[in-house]
Amino acid sequence: MKDFLRRCLRLWPVLEDHCQALAVAMVERAWKQEADLTDDRSVRRVLVRYARQGCDFERDHQILGASIGYIPEGWEQPGTVPGPEDLVIPRLVPWAQQFETAPVRHVAGRLNEQEQALVRAWSENHPMTWPKASDLVQQDEAQGERARRKLHRLGKEWRRREHLQELS
Numbered sequence: 001m002k003d004f005l006r007r008c009l010r011l012w013p014v015l016e017d018h019c020q021a022l023a024v025a026m027v028e029r030a031w032k033q034e035a036d037l038t039d040d041r042s043v044r045r046v047l048v049r050y051a052r053q054g055c056d057f058e059r060d061h062q063i064l065g066a067s068i069g070y071i072p073e074g075w076e077q078p079g080t081v082p083g084p085e086d087l088v089i090p091r092l093v094p095w096a097q098q099f100e101t102a103p104v105r106h107v108a109g110r111l112n113e114q115e116q117a118l119v120r121a122w123s124e125n126h127p128m129t130w131p132k133a134s135d136l137v138q139q140d141e142a143q144g145e146r147a148r149r150k151l152h153r154l155g156k157e158w159r160r161r162e163h164l165q166e167l168s
Contacts, residue, residue: 009048018051025050095120103162107154114139115147122147 001019035046096108122133134144
């Protein structure tokens, strides 16, 4: 957003209030009625005006009729303890099948249990190195290197098969 304000709208200096005000205007879409959408200068002028209105307080803004503002004093965020569904899903659905994309599901499903544990430790603790991931799951470094190579090989195999299917 800051880059857009700086580069496209030529607004300087760019403040957080400017970003928030423009984001609110974009969500509400009220600026579209004020600007001639066929004229770039008109659009830029209206968007700059909305961005400059960001120098007021957040509590003065509303999005679709709902006020936005600061978190009130004494408000406590509900605990981030996993809910019952978060505890049940991992037991019912294997880790390799929890992914939304078919290539990731396929590749993760082709790994054995030890390799899955290692790959999971590596992926969930990025930018962790493979040797550190091996230590985390109490496996030797060679196992981490083998899992890394297998993951890479399975990914290449998936891409090759997809390419062959596209050609046929």
